[in-house]
Amino acid sequence: MNSMRKRERPALPDLTSAQSPQAAAKPRKLRVLVAGEFSAGKTSLINGLLGEKVLPSHVTATALPPIWLVHGRDRGQIWIDKEEVARPLCDLAQLNLEKARYCVIAHGAPILERIDIIDTPGSSDPNMPMESWQRMLRYADLVIWCTNATQAWRQSEKAVWDAMPQALLEQPMLVVTHGDRLPDERTRARLMRRVQREAGEVFPTIRLAALTDAQDVAQIGREIERLIGQIGQPSGETNETVAKFVRERDVIAFPKPRMPVKPRRLRSARLIKAEGAELPEVTDAEPLILDSPLPDYPPAEPASMPGPARALWEELTAGHAFTDAADVLAHVEHLLDRLDARAADEPEPAYATRRSTP
Structure with a gap:
């Protein structure tokens, strides 16, 4: 043991x-x-x-x-x-x-x-x-x-x-x-x-x-x-908040307006004070009560796909925490090597060749 x-x-x-x-x-x-x-x-x-x-x-x-x-x-x-x-x-x-x-x-x-x-x-x-x-x-x-x-x-x-x-x-x-x-x-x-x-x-x-x-x-x-498949009885506690989210509605992105919103001219806080009016109070969003039916929210917009160079950079740096400038430069140099190899239609170099072995 x-x-x-x-x-x-x-x-x-x-x-x-x-x-x-x-x-x-x-x-x-x-x-x-x-x-x-x-x-x-x-x-x-x-x-x-x-x-x-x-x-x-x-x-x-x-x-x-x-x-x-x-x-x-x-x-x-x-x-x-x-x-x-x-x-x-x-x-x-x-x-x-x-x-x-x-x-x-x-x-x-x-x-x-x-x-x-x-x-x-x-x-x-x-x-x-x-x-x-x-x-x-x-x-x-x-x-x-x-x-x-x-x-x-x-x-x-x-x-x-x-x-x-x-x-x-x-x-x-x-x-x-x-x-x-x-x-x-x-x-x-x-x-x-x-x-x-x-x-x-x-x-x-x-x-x-x-x-x-x-x-x-x-x-x-x-x-x-x-x-x-080898677990019999779940050991984790129940979570009613998550259960209600899954049970009642699986689309919660952002509220859509209840009625058409007319465009209005924005006034600065200085002009509002000059007119003797009070500034509107800014508060946090109202709580979402899951005990009641949820409104029909529109689906979230899909994220745009990154370009080839940015996608390659995200691949090279996935899960990596940069510790110093030399580490960043090593990644940038390897990114340039990979891009040059792709442009010349040659085999791409392995990143491990630039790092010391454990």
């Missing part, structure tokens, strides 16, 4: 609490929580499982709360405040992080017909408190832990995993991401032997994957389905 399981664990959400008779009578979809350290490739893995880029994965997107993905039409989405009140969400980039506890987004990906996926902030992200992702553990039935191949399974990751609730330690999976950044098969084999030796007793399933390889991502998806 691994020594990490023997040590006393810090108090975290209790996942063994009894379910209500109503929840037990109606089985629900299992929930897979994807966790890991900052820049471990969690969001890139989830986008791969969904089949398209649904969640932002660039560096500035790390300052997001947990995102709960459910199956539904037209990408409806809401955000949940600290009082568990659901509100419409138009744009993740405009989300107030001080008020938001987590978001719920509906998407039509086939995998979401069988499971829910919860994306969490990095456990080592300096911009996000630990409790922002730890509070979501109570809702999980299975945890997928992502670790970067260039520095896989660090002591800081072991410390976090040592505090995991017991109910989530039965069938976890460790995904060693960014396998394409390793230079050759010999390095990959050496890395996997070390990870298996140090984490094999904790993780019954360990897989190395290149997140840019569709076959690798598909293999991870099959492993997830195999693991959830």
Whole structure:
């Protein structure tokens, strides 16, 4: 038995609490929580499982709360405040992080017909408190832990995993991401032997994957389905807010006007004060009450596709946190090499040739 399981664990959400008779009578979809350290490739893995880029994965997107993905039409989405009140969400980039506890987004990906996926902030992200992702553990039935191949399974990751609730330690999976950044098969084999030796007793399933390889991502998806097939009774707590969102309406994007809006001339605050009138009060959006029928919201506009150069840059920097100027320049030089190779119709150089091997 691994020594990490023997040590006393810090108090975290209790996942063994009894379910209500109503929840037990109606089985629900299992929930897979994807966790890991900052820049471990969690969001890139989830986008791969969904089949398209649904969640932002660039560096500035790390300052997001947990995102709960459910199956539904037209990408409806809401955000949940600290009082568990659901509100419409138009744009993740405009989300107030001080008020938001987590978001719920509906998407039509086939995998979401069988499971829910919860994306969490990095456990080592300096911009996000630990409790922002730890509070979501109570809702999980299975945890997928992502670790970067260039520095896989660090002591800081072991410390976090040592505090995991017991109910989530039965069938976890460790995904060693960014396998394409390793230079050759010999390095990959050496890395996997070390990870298996140090984490094999904790993780019954360990897989190395290149997140840019569709076959690798598909293999991870099959492993997830195999693991959830072995789970009998869900251990995660019920969440009525998410259940109502899925049950009552799967399209929540932004309210449409109740009546045609006539254009009006805007006046500055200085002119309003000069006329002796009071400025209009600016308040937050009214809470979205899920107990009542929801209005018919229009579907969200699909995101525009990036150009070839920008798409290549997003591929090279997916899940990567830049640490210094030299790191940025190395990526830029490799981007130029790839573009030159494409223009000359030559084989594209491997990024691993520019990095030191672990």
